[in-house]
Amino acid sequence: MAKIKPHNFLNTVHDVFTDAMQEGILHLYAEGNSFSGRTIRVKNRELFHFGTTGYLGLEQDIRLKNAAITAIERYGTQFPLSKSYISNPLYSELEDQINKMYGTHTIITKNSTLGHIGVIPSVVDDDDVIILDHQVHWSVQNAAKILKTRSVPIEMIRHNHLDMLESKLKKYIHSKKHIWYMADGIYSMYGDFAPVTNLMELGRKYPQLRFYFDDVHGMSWIGKNGTGYVLDQLGELPHNVLLFGTLSKTFGASGALLTCSDFELYNKIKTFGGPLTFSAQLEPASVAAAIASAKIHLTPEIYDLQNDLMERVQLFNSLIKNTELPLVDVNRSPVFFIGTGMPKTGYNFVNRLMKEGFYVNLGIFPAVPVKNTGVRITISRHNQKKEIKALVDAMDYHFPKALQETQTSHKRVFHAFNLVPSIKEEDEMVKDLHLVAETSIKKITKSQWNKVMGGQSVYNWEGLDFLENTFQNNPDKEHNWKFLYVLIKDTYGEIILATFITLSLWKDDMLANARVSLSIEEQRKTNPYYLTSEVISTGSLFTEGNHLYYNNKHPKAISAINTLIKFMQDQQLDDSSKTIVLRDFQKQTPLHAYLQGQGFVRIAMPATCHIELNNIPTLDDYLAKLSSRNRRHYRKDIKPFLNQVTVKIVSKFSASQLNQVQNLFSNVHKNNLGLNTFSFPGKLFELMNAHPLWEFITVSPKDKTDTIVGVMFCYKNSNTVYVPSFVGLDYENLDKYGTYRVLLLMTINRSIALQVPKIDLGMTASFEKKKLGARIVEKYAYMQTEDNFTLEMLGIMEGQR
The missing domain is CATH 3.90.1150.10 (Aspartate Aminotransferase, domain 1)
Known part of the structure; x- marks a missing residue:
């Protein structure tokens, strides 16, 4: 599905966190x-x-507390110098104790986030590649992204999918010096483990493979000397593994550590590691507390503490087994x-x-x-x-x-969570609601449908009948859509909610940066369905507008929305689709908080453009109502071309003309990577040509009237709206004849002649449409995904050179 662009991502996080704060869940204060x-x-x-x-x-252990208090009394609250110049007097002892714990070289860092920012750019060379587990901690991903500026490729695999990892290894094994795989030892949310043993087998098979483990959640509660889960699996640290641990969390103090058995690499990092050089060092109290904790870790007491914790973990596991609670991962971690x-x-x-x-x-x-x-x-x-x-x-x-x-x-x-419930349960339909779901518009009464959904885009009853004929029984799967028509009524038969739904194949990069789509399209030359997903969506990729009729004043309104969502989720399960999309909404929709609470993320769609004609009698009258700037645009950038071209309204093309306009549409589709979708089936143009509600506005040079250089494909929706659905252009002559601007003007002229009150100008090219008086409306979709993998992978691809 469409990528959440950086500003949209941050807005989404803000929305979600704000909602959680209002519910009294986040940003609390201990008292x-x-x-x-x-x-x-x-x-x-x-x-x-x-x-x-x-x-x-250990953070409450009296030995750590006393050590911290004594350090403050002796050395003050901080030691305000960079470690590159001089470390506070306690650092040497801490490094010695940590080295004894690991039996190899270690580097102390202010915290793990700054540690990753310091280490990753230092150890990864320009001729290396990084592969991220998509659940690796944000701090690792963020540090890796710094290397985009050096053109280091960054790839991502699904969580713990070693087959996918090996496929990436084969991709780079002959072109890269080192291949860095970055993962957590213990994952902070689900408490599950990295398959360390299997990863080491891959390391033996592919000598270029290097591992970077963030094991901060595996520290202290497991392993020899409390050195964590990863080292517990490894026994000793191989030369191809960099391991991050923490001096905070379970360790009880503050700071983080990196351990490395490659002395040259260790020396490179320690000599100059970005924030390791320029950031302030740990406070004396933190260093002293860490020394006290390290001494505990180096005695048999650490194993007593580990066993004490394991008794509690095992108890929790045994108790959960006797419930119906959906435990996402069963393991022996304390998470x-x-x-x-x-x-x-x-x-x-x-x-x-x-x-x-x-x-x-x-x-x-x-x-x-x-x-x-x-x-x-x-x-x-x-x-x-x-x-x-x-x-x-x-x-x-x-x-x-x-x-x-x-x-x-x-x-x-x-x-x-892809779990199998141990109890059987029927989803109950909300009382006093009746859901009708039909697989063809022919099963819905025309007058009933058009009353609630007609008059918009191409989805009145006749338009949907046309789309069904177009997007079914085609040889390519991307051209075959499943249609569902949903009406939710109360006990009196009043329609509370109506929509149509399509199940179709979408390109995951539909809204990604055009440069990202260009790169992905190169891979689609050999793998045409690379980064594509089945999506169940209100509306379709052919239509735009308000795809949801919703009587928000009805007492069962929210129940109707919830019934629709349940229905779509059931369809998603039946059809194995990855994503649910509800579109198109304005930004201030009253449903925002509700949909967010139901697990939907809001994403910005391309703005839509409309013109309200309001019974304007002629094109000259329309132009006279434009702003002075827009009238100047007409006089300077459109009017001079009108004498150079011939404009026709065509109801039916000849076979050769139909071939011409189909090629012109193909030109535009290939160039529009900013809204990257699959092409339409070839029979679309033949069906348009034979349909009474479709017509075509063409532009030809005055001296070559048989040559079409531009075409607008237009749908006449029940005399309520004129819909220029898409355009075809000859780019070689675009500037010579001002083709696109002429087509926009002639679309307005044709709508006035038909006495249609409104024009739906569709998405993209908003700037050009606005200069001819179009109203620009921001539109948003709400998306519910099976996981974040595709979103995060496209995010990684953004900014790569």
Whole structure:
């Protein structure tokens, strides 16, 4: 599906976070004069704390506290110098202790984010390539993107898909010096693991492969000397592995560390590593606390602490097995994720647990896809076993109530996470609502459909009958669409909601940067369906406008929307499509908060353009109403060409003319990578040519009237709207005859002659249309994806040279 462009991405994150803040879930403040780790005070309530990343509880260890206090008394609150010049007196001891833990070279960094920014650009050469697991932590992805400026290719694979990784390895094995695969050891949301053993086998098979692991969530609670999950799997650190750990989180102090067995590489990083050189060093208190923690890690006590935690983790796992809660990944890490699916369900569930006395984290976009929202529970040594049992009991009780209150079901949640529900459950239709879904417009009464959906674009009853004939029974799958016509009525037969839905193949880069699409189109020359997805959408790729009739004053209005979404999700499951899209909405739609809570992300579509003619009798009268600037544009950039061309209104082409205009359309389609879609089936033009509601405006040179240099393909919608659906152009003569501008003017002239009150000028070329008086309307779609992979991969491709 269409990529979320950077500003849209940030706007989406802002919308989601704002919604969660308003629900009392994010950006909270802990209260009280002290903190034990076992409980946390929020909103004047003492809650059992199941949201910490200090799994061993070392941040409350008296030895770490005393060391930090003593360091402040001796050295002050900070040591304000770059480490490149001189380190505070405690650094040497910390590095010595950490080296003993790992048995190899280590570098201390201010934190993992700055560490990645310092290390990745230092170790990756210009003739290398980076491959990211798409769930690798944001801080790693962000650091890798810095290398775009050096033209280092960055690829992405689906989470833990080693077949996909090997395919990328084969792609680069003969052209790149090193191939860097970057992943987490333990993933922070679901608590699942990197398949380290299998990855090492790939490393032996492909000697150019290098590994960069961020194992900050695997630290301390597992492994020899608490050195983490990755090193626990490896035994010792190979030369082709760089490993990041943390001195914060479970370690109990602050900072991060990089360990590396390649001394030359280690020296290169330590000598100059961007933020490692220019950023402030760790405060004396943090260094001293880290030393105290390292000393614990170097004694058998660390294994007692690990075992103590594992007892609690095993208890939680055993208790969850006896419930119907959707645990997304079953493993032995202290991180658990209970899926809620939609954000609104997550808000409800978290608030219920807080009222019961438990604090948990909400996992939300962009850390997870919007419809994969859920509750992240972390187990620590602070948690007493009776509190763990009480939490599971509370979740088991409140989860179905949260589903019910937010009008969702076990089935929808389990499907969102590709889980199989252990209970059977029927989705109940909302009482007093009746959904009609037909597979052909011929099964809908013409007058009934046109009353609620006619008068727009090409989707009155006659237009949809035309589209069905065009996009069915074609040889190529991208030209075969499934149509569904949905009417939702109340018990009196009043239509509350109406729409038509298509299931069709979309290019994932439809709205991506044209340069990105150009690169992808090169790959489609050998793999025509590369980066394409089945999408179930209101409306179609042939139409634009308000694809949803919705009586928002009806008392069952929201229930009708929810029924539509459930219906589309069921269709998505049946047809194995990846994405649901609701289009086209204006920015201030009252449904925004509701759709966002249902797991939809808002994305900007190309603006649409309309002209309201308001019974203007002639083209001269229309031009006279334009602004002085736009009249000047007409006189300077359009009028001089009118004497050089012949304009015709054609109701039916000859065979040779039809071939001409089809080629002209093909020219435009190939050049319009800013809205990158599949071409239309060849029979479209023949069916248009034979249809009474389609006509064509053509432009030809005055001295070559048989040569068409431009054509507008126009649909006459029930004398209510004139629709120039798309255009064909001869680009070699575009400037010579001002073809496109002439076609726009003649479209307005034809609409006036037909006494049609409105022109739907469609998407793209908004600037040219505005200069002829068109009103520009920003449009948005709401998208619900199976996962974030395609969005993130296209984001990686943006900016690559």
